[in-house]
Amino acid sequence: MTAATFTKTPRRTQYVPSMDLVPQVLEGRVSAIARMISRAESAYPEAADALAELYRRAGRAHVIGVTGVPGAGKSTLVSALIKALAVAGHKVGVVAVDPSSPFSGGAILGDRVRMSDAAASSGAYVRSMATRGHLGGLARATLEAVDILDSAGYSPIVIETVGVGQDEVEVVTAAHTVVVLSAPGLGDDVQAIKAGIIEIADIHVVSKADKPEAVATVAALNGMMALGAGRTDTRWRPPIMAVSSVSGQRLDELVETISAHRAHLEESGELASRRRSIARTRILGTARQMFQRKFDEGDDGLERHVDAVVCRTIGPTMAARRLLGWEEET
């Protein structure tokens, strides 16, 4: 070993500009996809133009949201769903938003490992989003990950998320087909958390159909729907399916029901109005988050307006209008 060895510049992975990754993502190169999603997660300003370009190229994928309380068996269902969809010839993408994900520093769960197995054996792409350090931008990052996979030709794309919290609800309402998973035998207190997500279901799945309590859960869901729960789409009555991921029972039927829902969206014209409402939710969610973040981080613009209000040159309403850019500063 010579002295030169020590002074040699260590070999580093070169930073590829995000715009240069775009053609690779469009070709479906997995390493480029992984990098783009990481940059979306970190909200690199440098990646903004590339993400915008990929958004423009996306829009073909069918997006399936799978949600349910912790313990309902989401990861198991998603694993089984990946296999069933892959067998049916689809190139499946999965974006998992789950605080217990091993990738984001949570507990390593058997379910998650099983999901990776399913992915490996089927050619699906599975990505877990970190749920920390997002400054409220989890929904934005997750939906950008969906855009990236969409532009790369993946379809359907499954978003897996726990059905608790504003971010999670924002994410799942950005899906074209929302599958809400209920588990038989979970306490009422746990199920109650789902009150808000029961209403956005396009398909109800009762997991662990092999358990005897599953019959009661199906009946309870039927009761809730009779009370008028349901999305604005009155022409689709959400079916309730009892599924056993263990035995594979009725999983093919779930795949068929998802296809039937997609066909319904296209034929009824509901797809267009759902796309509008998804776009609206994404814009407002992003704007709210950007606005909040700007001032949480301390902003010179704000302090200038504070000065003016403290000196009583202008009132708080005018300051707010200027802050929002709705009023020119004089």
Added chain:
Amino acid sequence: MTAATFTKTPRRTQYVPSMDLVPQVLEGRVSAIARMISRAESAYPEAADALAELYRRAGRAHVIGVTGVPGAGKSTLVSALIKALAVAGHKVGVVAVDPSSPFSGGAILGDRVRMSDAAASSGAYVRSMATRGHLGGLARATLEAVDILDSAGYSPIVIETVGVGQDEVEVVTAAHTVVVLSAPGLGDDVQAIKAGIIEIADIHVVSKADKPEAVATVAALNGMMALGAGRTDTRWRPPIMAVSSVSGQRLDELVETISAHRAHLEESGELASRRRSIARTRILGTARQMFQRKFDEGDDGLERHVDAVVCRTIGPTMAARRLLGWEEET
């Protein structure tokens, strides 16, 4: 009665432009003050310039926030406080934010009637704000009412509010001196609601000091403060006062303590930093509310951006930036 009687234009109270009310408000004319506050409550666009002008003329009043859970005896305390302040020679203004106010359609309470009596006999001006139909603008309207009274020469101005809800906390943190009222013998569950407001107290008052349980309440507050509760102002240790509004016990001392706190704010320089933080809170609160309201009511600007995102001309992030006015449209 002739036919002419029926065709005669009925006599109406003429609408006085808000700008014409400004000099009358500054002179302290009560009818003009009442009208301006009503216009602030209704968020008349026509009144915006007048309110801005009154804000610029305000800034001399000392603002006292009085808060505490329902049942703590706020209205009784405020009534007694009005009398004591009036006796000390002050022209007192009161803005009450209380869902149970008879003026806003709630129950007619003996406390509230007593407060009006106190006002009538002391020359104070008392105004209850309606807590409904504000579209989230309750804090804005309440603080504009304070500006109006301030510009009319009232000082101190007491804001009375229940210590629950984001709006109420936003209102009370806009006071220079925050008095938090605790009642002896209320259940722990009720007191727990106050966890957030205990921390913003400049003065603690334990009401119903004639009750034997008052001693325990004072001890509990001392304990909480020992745990480090308190505002950022480390040079003022919030005193804890046991007061009986019934007997008038120690009310003069409360008035003196409020004066002492004002003197402390001025001498320590804390008043300047508190004014900055009040301005900051008002600007951000107003901006958030205006932003939310604009899109809740449906906005053409938003729909134009939704169109662009649905057609994939631009991505949601760019749309959000344009919506916020942070980016020019091309």
